[in-house]
Amino acid sequence: xxxxxxxxxxxxxxxxxxxxxxxxxxxxxxxxxxxxxxxxxxxxxxxxxxxxxxxxxxxxxxxxxxxxxxxxxxxxxxxxxxxxxxxxxxxxxxxxxxxxxxxxxxxxxxxxxxxxxxxxxxxxxxxxxxxxxxxxxxxxxxxxxxxxxxxxx
Amino acid sequence: xxxxxxxxxxxxxxxxxxxxxxxxxxxxxxxxxxxxxxxxxxxxxxxxxxxxxxxxxxxxxxxxxxxxxxxxxxxxxxxxxxxxxxxxxxxxxxxxxxxxxxxxxxxxxxxx
Numbered sequence: 227x228x229x230x231x232x233x234x235x236x237x238x239x240x241x242x243x244x245x246x247x248x249x250x251x252x253x254x255x256x257x258x259x260x261x262x263x264x265x266x267x268x269x270x271x272x273x274x275x276x277x278x279x280x281x282x283x284x285x286x287x288x289x290x291x292x293x294x295x296x297x298x299x300x301x302x303x304x305x306x307x308x309x310x311x312x313x314x315x316x317x318x319x320x321x322x323x324x325x326x327x328x329x330x331x332x333x334x335x336x337x338x339x340x341x342x343x344x345x346x347x348x349x350x351x352x353x354x355x356x357x358x359x360x361x362x363x364x365x366x367x368x369x370x371x372x373x374x375x376x377x378x379x
Numbered sequence: 380x381x382x383x384x385x386x387x388x389x390x391x392x393x394x395x396x397x398x399x400x401x402x403x404x405x406x407x408x409x410x411x412x413x414x415x416x417x418x419x420x421x422x423x424x425x426x427x428x429x430x431x432x433x434x435x436x437x438x439x440x441x442x443x444x445x446x447x448x449x450x451x452x453x454x455x456x457x458x459x460x461x462x463x464x465x466x467x468x469x470x471x472x473x474x475x476x477x478x479x480x481x482x483x484x485x486x487x488x489x490x491x
Contacts, residue, residue, distance in 0.1 A: 275389050279396060279420060282416045283415070283417060284412060285413070294412075299388075300451075300491060303454060321413075336392075336448060344407075351410050
């Protein structure tokens with residue numbers, strides 16, 4: 227799966243250019259609020275609870291300054307990706323102890339039998355490995371510029 | 380949403396997560412994700428089960444054993460478990476907030 231394919235699951239409404247939260251719990255709430263505002267979700271608490279459960283397995287802040295909160299829930303009907311950025315950084319229990327600045331939230335329905343969200347997750351993780359790209363993402367003016375950077379344009 | 384339905388959905392999501400880690404844990408760990416909290420998550424699931432009314436929990440377990448998933452979303456007025464049409468009365472004001480089951484297959488219905 228290439229990054230252009232992955233980006234079909236997001237939209238300008240699912241982009242938060244500067245999170246206000248600085249701690250994990252607040253950041254998760256703000257990310258879920260962003261999902262709720264960006265699409266028709268009636269039960270945001272269900273998503274928040276799922277993401278909190280996922281974080282209890284181990285922090286999803288696995289990249290340098292990047293987190294990938296993810297999971298499956300009945301609350302969505304298709305794979306949905308929210309992208310967010312924090313200039314100040316969030317204490318997201320990262321392995322290296324450094325603040326997290328970039329968030330890619332992947333929420334999939336349970337019936338995602340082809341494991342599209344795991345493939346999308348793998349593609350995103352591979353894509354953001356380069357430090358120069360992460361700098362471009364932090365500097366991107368808007369959603370279009372952010373996506374263009376991810377596509378390597 | 381009916382509070383017990385909220386718990387059932389959380390329970391089903393959590394069970395799916397545990398199953399995914401057990402089946403695809405090496406793939407997730409290959410991507411850098413740690414899954415050391417699996418036992419904690421299993422304990423959290425047990426605590427969640429304890430909050431669900433025993434009769435409902437029994438139905439949930441029977442439906443899960445039979446169908447794989449006991450709670451299914453209603454999409455376009457259809458049960459996505461058996462595709463039977465859901466009567467419009469199920470979403471009337473009188474029934475809002477009630478825990479509803481598909482008249483055809485018995486699965487517990489969830490409006491996403």
